[in-house]
Amino acid sequence: MKILIIGTGTTGKSVYNYAKKHEIDAFILDERENYDGFEREDIFNGDFSGIDFAVKSPGIKPESKIIKTLEDKNIKIISDIEFASYFYKTKDIVAITGTNGKTTITTLVNEILNKVGKSYAVGNIGVGVMDVIDYDPKFIVCEASSFQLAYIDKFHPHVAVITNITSDHLDWHKTVENYRKAKENIYKNLEEDDFLILGASCDYVKTINAGVKNTFYYSYDDLGRPGLFTKDEEIIFRHFDGTLENIMKVSDVFIKGRHNIENAMAAILSAYSLGVDLEIIVDTIKNFKGVEHRIEFVRTFNGISYYNDSKGTNPDSTDVALKAFEKSVLIIGGYDKGSDFKKLLEDNKDKITSLVVMGATSELIIKEATELGIETTRVKDMEEAVSVATTIARENHSVVLLSPACASWDMYPNYEVRGRHFKEIVMGLER
Numbered sequence: 001m002k003i004l005i006i007g008t009g010t011t012g013k014s015v016y017n018y019a020k021k022h023e024i025d026a027f028i029l030d031e032r033e034n035y036d037g038f039e040r041e042d043i044f045n046g047d048f049s050g051i052d053f054a055v056k057s058p059g060i061k062p063e064s065k066i067i068k069t070l071e072d073k074n075i076k077i078i079s080d081i082e083f084a085s086y087f088y089k090t091k092d093i094v095a096i097t098g099t100n101g102k103t104t105i106t107t108l109v110n111e112i113l114n115k116v117g118k119s120y121a122v123g124n125i126g127v128g129v130m131d132v133i134d135y136d137p138k139f140i141v142c143e144a145s146s147f148q149l150a151y152i153d154k155f156h157p158h159v160a161v162i163t164n165i166t167s168d169h170l171d172w173h174k175t176v177e178n179y180r181k182a183k184e185n186i187y188k189n190l191e192e193d194d195f196l197i198l199g200a201s202c203d204y205v206k207t208i209n210a211g212v213k214n215t216f217y218y219s220y221d222d223l224g225r226p227g228l229f230t231k232d233e234e235i236i237f238r239h240f241d242g243t244l245e246n247i248m249k250v251s252d253v254f255i256k257g258r259h260n261i262e263n264a265m266a267a268i269l270s271a272y273s274l275g276v277d278l279e280i281i282v283d284t285i286k287n288f289k290g291v292e293h294r295i296e297f298v299r300t301f302n303g304i305s306y307y308n309d310s311k312g313t314n315p316d317s318t319d320v321a322l323k324a325f326e327k328s329v330l331i332i333g334g335y336d337k338g339s340d341f342k343k344l345l346e347d348n349k350d351k352i353t354s355l356v357v358m359g360a361t362s363e364l365i366i367k368e369a370t371e372l373g374i375e376t377t378r379v380k381d382m383e384e385a386v387s388v389a390t391t392i393a394r395e396n397h398s399v400v401l402l403s404p405a406c407a408s409w410d411m412y413p414n415y416e417v418r419g420r421h422f423k424e425i426v427m428g429l430e431r
Contacts, residue, residue, distance in 0.1 A: 001025060002050050003083075004075075006066055007057025008034050011080050014128025015055050016042070018087075021134075027051075031066060048073050055083045058124070058147035079151040081144055084122075084129035091158055093140045094270050097149060097186050098163025098199065100317045101263050104255070104291045105161065106143040108267040112284045113139040116276055123148065126416075139274070150182035156189040159273045161266055164202035166316045180204070187212060195273035197266060200225065214240075214273070218265035220258055228265040235265065248282045255290045259320045264288075293419040295321050295403075298426045304390060305399045306426045310419030312403035313337075315344035321403040322348045329389045329398045331382075331422075333359035334406030342368045344405060349374060353398040356389045358382070360410040381411070382418070386425045400426075 001024050005015050008030040016038065019026035028035065029044040053076040060067060070077055085093075094113075096106050106121050113119035117138030122129045124143040132140070142157070149155075165183050187196050187210045200206040200219040216227035223229065226240050230250055237245040253264045264285050271281045290296065293311040300306075307325075312318040314337070322328060322344075330352055341361070345352070345368055354375040357365050362378050369376045377392075379385045389400045402422045412418040 002052050003027070004029060004044060004048075004051050004054040004070075005057075006030075006054055006070075006077075007060050008032075008036075008038065009057055009059060010126075010128060011057040011059075013037065014130045015080055015083060018130040018133065029066060031064065048075060051075055053078055055080060056151055058145055062150075076153075077151055078153060079148040081123060081129050081142060081148045082152040082155045084133065085155045087130075087133050088140060089136060090138060090140060091156075092138060092274055093142060093157040094159040094161070094274070095142045095144045095155075095157035095186055096161040096163070096266075096270075097144045097146070097183050098161070098205075099166045099314060100320060101163040101199070101259065101266070102143045103311060104260065104263045104294055105163065105266045105270070106141050107291050108263065108285065108288050109270045110139075110141040111288060112267060112271040112276060112281050113141065113274065115280050115284060144186060146179055146182040149185040150178075152185055152188075154189060156191075157186070157194070159195045159197065159270050160186045160190060161197040161199075161270060162186060162205050162208070163199040163263075163266060164316070165204050166202070166314070184208065184210075195269075197227070197269045197273070199262065199266065200227070201262060216269045216273070218262060218269060220262060227269060230261065235261070235268075237268075247278065248285070252282075252286050254286060254288055257295065257320070257324045260290075293415060295324055296419075298423050301426070301429050302394065303397075304393045307399060307401045307403075308419045308422050308426075309401060309403035310408070310415045310422060312405055313407050313415055315339050315341055315405045318403040318405035319344050319347060321401060322351050325351065325399050325401065327351060327353050327396065327398040328401040329353050329356060329393045329396070331356045331358070331385045331389055331400070331402045332404050332406070333357045333361045333365055334404040334411065334418075335409040336360045336364070337407055339405065341365050341405060345369055345372050345374060353396045354389075354392045356385045356392070358385055358411070359404070359406060361406050382421050383425055386422065386429075390429065 003026050005012050005028045027044040028038050110121035119139035120132040120137050121141045124145040190212050195214045196212040197216045198205050200217040217225040218228040233250045235247045237247050296308040298306040309321040358379045366376045393400050408415045408418040
């Protein structure tokens with residue numbers, strides 16, 4: 001086997017390290033020529049002869065020069081999750097995709113499965129899919145991005161979850177149709193004994209007809225389909241035979257908000273599909289404290305509560321965060337992915353005390369907000385954002401919410417660094 005690895009970031013290093021350890025003939029290519037940590041003789045010399053396929057990092061866009069070259073030479077291009085699936089011994093793979101909710105569900109499912117066997121959360125959550133293969137896990141829980149799913153062929157989870165699909169990453173996919181197609185690749189290899197779990201609160205996802213026999217749906221409201229819904233403050237399971245079973249009280253889900261109830265439902269169905277006892281599932285959910293950077297409480301200082309939702313990287317995710325509070329001073333803005341902010345601002349006008357705007361999307365957001373009569377302040381960085389937001393919140397008895405509705409790449413390498421910087425600033429506030 002001879003492979004070409006495209007990109008030298010976290011994914012590229014993960015694939016490269018596995019290949020070297022297992023004596024796979026691997027070469028590395030990076031358009032930025034950032035080869036720190038790689039052996040010089042493994043840097044690609046431009047000879048494509050004998051290359052079986054290329055493993056592409058998620059951040060490499062389809063229109064990049066190297067991708068066009070590979071396509072012209074008819075060299076197969078795959079993602080890291082496709083490559084990893086060639087080596088996994090376990091068939092108990094849960095793959096989770098969607099515009100929102102992926103990380104919370106991935107983390108929660110992994111916590112549940114670790115109660116009954118060795119499980120690892122991998123993929124878009126930050127751990128390379130190649131990094132855990134040699135640990136011989138019983139379960140793999142993979143947060144799969146559209147970037148990864150766009151380049152799969154045989155990747156075959158036993159349980160596939162789609163949370164929702166709304167407009168996102170149009171700078172990469174160009175059209176909503178391309179984005180949907182990539183997401184829906186997650187179920188293309190499912191077989192009769194596999195499970196598909198669909199977030200039916202999303203108007204598009206609930207119409208998906210994948211032809212998968214074991215399809216569960218989850219929604220706060222009862223749609224009359226197999227899966228989970230709520231009624232009278234209970235989470236209820238409608239089995240495939242139509243029988244109903246009370247699972248747990250809505251109030252027993254520790255992480256709050258309607259969206260988190262649905263995230264918990266997705267986790268319940270995922271673990272149940274793998275045969276985990278419902279008592280173990282429910283106990284784990286009752287004690288699950290949530291995910292860093294997702295409506296994460298930071299502190300209350302001088303009567304103002306601060307929340308870090310740096311993982312709110314698109315308008316739909318920020319919409320969910322805003323609906324968790326009565327009034328918010330919202331810190332918003334960042335890298336421009338081609339998102340439309342008008343609906344977010346229209347729908348939440350009464351919940352937004354003021355916008356503190358920064359980053360590449362500042363002008364667009366301010367224009368939309370001004371037309372709607374929403375107060376805005378433009379700032380240059382996170383320090384100024386927290387300072388301005390604190391002053392406004394003190395006068396208006398609001399929470400301060402960082403939920404940028406944008407990616408971080410114009411100012412930070414990723415949303416984690418952005419969120420931790422926000423928390424550092426907030427924790428450093430003095431009277």
